[in-house]
Each structure stands twice: as structure tokens, then as C-alpha cells.
Amino acid sequence: MQFQLIGCGKMGEVILKGLLDFSVSPQDISIQETNEQQCTYLKDVYKICLGTNSNTDIIILAVKPQQIGEIDFLKFSKSALLFSIMAGVSIKKLETLSGIKNIIRSMPNFPLSVGRGVLGYVEYGNIDQGKKNLILNVFSQIGKVIKLKNEDQIDQITALSGSGPAYFYYLTELVKNQAKNFGFSEEDATVIAQETFVGSALLLDQSVQSASQLKANVTSKGGTTEAAIQTMKDEGIEEIIKNGINAAYTRAQSLNK
The missing domain is CATH 1.10.3730.10 (ProC C-terminal domain-like)
Known part of the structure; x- marks a missing residue:
């Protein structure tokens, strides 16, 4: 399974560590990151490929909401699973911008970095269960995962566990x-x-x-x-x-x- 991590700041790095701890090979992870200092750090510490993998199976969006319009989704397969941790970007907007119809929108909190956090998620589309189970199992190793009833609960859990x-x-x-x-x-x-x-x-x-x-x-x-x-x-x-x-x-x- 190939992963594309778009954005690798504080929470992105938590996810990256979670992937590696879950025995995902560094060769199966590609990262898009615009901060040059962070890029140098990621290469030195994690030996991760920086760039775009057009054959990726799971795209993890971990950029700031205002950066969503800068992403070139045409490089990715429409069969990929889009997994977003961005606050304030709805599933409808993600689908419109990306053209991808298989989406998990989530809200993690930072205590995931010490293995005691919470991630709430809601899913949309005909999601491949293998991809879904893999990414959720990664988060289950570093916190508690809660399936939400609807997208409005993303905003609610943002106010509760996110903040x-x-x-x-x-x-x-x-x-x-x-x-x-x-x-x-x-x-x-x-x-x-x-x-x-x-x-x-x-x-x-x-x-x-x-x-x-x-x-x-x-x-x-x-x-x-x-x-x-x-x-x-x-x-x-x-x-x-x-x-x-x-x-x-x-x-x-x-x-x-």
C-alpha cells in the first residue's frame, strides 16, 4: 500500500511516525512539504521520499485549510482514498477540489503524539475496506478512534477533543x-x-x-x-x-x- 502525505508539520509528523511504527516501509511513503527547513529535517531523520507518488493508494491531507487550493489533485488516481485531517474543509469541498469520491474526513488531537489521543472520523463514498482499515488501524495504535454519525459531529469533536x-x-x-x-x-x-x-x-x-x-x-x-x-x-x-x-x-x- 502506497501513502502520499501532503503536509508534514506537527500533526503530519505524528501521522508519519504512526505509519512507520505500524511497519509501513519508508519506501512506501511520499511527502509533499513546502517548508524547506522541514524538508531537510524529514530527509535527515526519516529517510523519506519527498515528492509526489501518482500511484498512491491513500492520500493524507495534513495541510492548513487555506492551502487546499494549491494542491494538484490531477496527479493522483481517482480511486485513491482521500483522508483529511483539516478543520473547516467539508467533504463536499474536498470532493469538488479533488475529484475523488472516496473520502474520510477526520479530526485528530495532538495527544496522539504521545499515544493517548482521540481521532473522530466520518466516511463518504464507496470506500475500499482494506484501505480504510489500514489507515484507521494506524491511528488505533496511537489513540482512540471514534466513528461519527455525521459530518456535523466533526465540528463538535473539534470543539471537544480537538481544542x-x-x-x-x-x-x-x-x-x-x-x-x-x-x-x-x-x-x-x-x-x-x-x-x-x-x-x-x-x-x-x-x-x-x-x-x-x-x-x-x-x-x-x-x-x-x-x-x-x-x-x-x-x-x-x-x-x-x-x-x-x-x-x-x-x-x-x-x-x-
Whole structure:
């Protein structure tokens, strides 16, 4: 099976590593990348062929949405599977621009780079099951794969898991800032915030209990945690988070237009 990776920035490199870890030969992967520095890096590190393989079986689109119009799809077979990770580019637009009718539109998130990410996808056309299973199995090795009901759920999962890591980092940043306000040093504040969140995530991962149950375990009646959580609720944190996610969803929808 031949792969054409169009765009190989941060997420493109995550996919490239996933392909290689899945025992796809470097000789079976071709990359189109416009950044000369990145091209040099890819050649030196991965020994990958740079250029276009017109006989490719699976085309992976990992460029920025505004670059989609620069791709010459005439070089590729119309029987290829088009696998897109681009936000804001609908299946209809992908089909119109590429002339390819077998399309998987997906939304990965960056924790795939450490083997703990999420990829949601929706498929269109009469897709070859061998090609589909191969590319999805690659992602299954580095995260969880979720088949979505429709294309609108791509925008929803973009707001949830696509943007989700930034929500986690933002909360970590806020706790760190408050630690500094209390008088802790930059180094100690960083340790307090990061280890609290990372350790809690690991505990959630390893526990049979849900997040709600684990929260209840830490929240003693009349204690400090209850005081904090109740204050956050009174200040509207649930509505704030819901509105933030909805704003991301609305923005994702607007990018498709």
C-alpha cells in the first residue's frame, strides 16, 4: 500500500511516525512539504521520499485549510482514498477540489503524539475496506478512534477533543498563577500545578471509578474542596465551560462555509 502525505508539520509528523511504527516501509511513503527547513529535517531523520507518488493508494491531507487550493489533485488516481485531517474543509469541498469520491474526513488531537489521543472520523463514498482499515488501524495504535454519525459531529469533536488539550493547559496555567499569587516560586508553582493535573489524569486513567466518583472521593463535606467547587459553581463555571465549547463549535461550523 502506497501513502502520499501532503503536509508534514506537527500533526503530519505524528501521522508519519504512526505509519512507520505500524511497519509501513519508508519506501512506501511520499511527502509533499513546502517548508524547506522541514524538508531537510524529514530527509535527515526519516529517510523519506519527498515528492509526489501518482500511484498512491491513500492520500493524507495534513495541510492548513487555506492551502487546499494549491494542491494538484490531477496527479493522483481517482480511486485513491482521500483522508483529511483539516478543520473547516467539508467533504463536499474536498470532493469538488479533488475529484475523488472516496473520502474520510477526520479530526485528530495532538495527544496522539504521545499515544493517548482521540481521532473522530466520518466516511463518504464507496470506500475500499482494506484501505480504510489500514489507515484507521494506524491511528488505533496511537489513540482512540471514534466513528461519527455525521459530518456535523466533526465540528463538535473539534470543539471537544480537538481544542480540549488547550482547556487542560489553561486550567493548569490558572492554578500555577494562583500558586504564584500565594507566594510560591515559579519553579514550585509549576510543579504544584503540573503534577496535580498530570497525576490526577493518570489516576483517572488507572482507576475503575468515573471522574465524578473520584471528585467525590476528594470532596469531604464541609471541607476545603467542597468550598472551592461550590464557589466555582456559584460563579458559573459550568456555564462558562459550556459556552466556551459552544463557541469553538460555532467557529468550526463557520470555517466550513
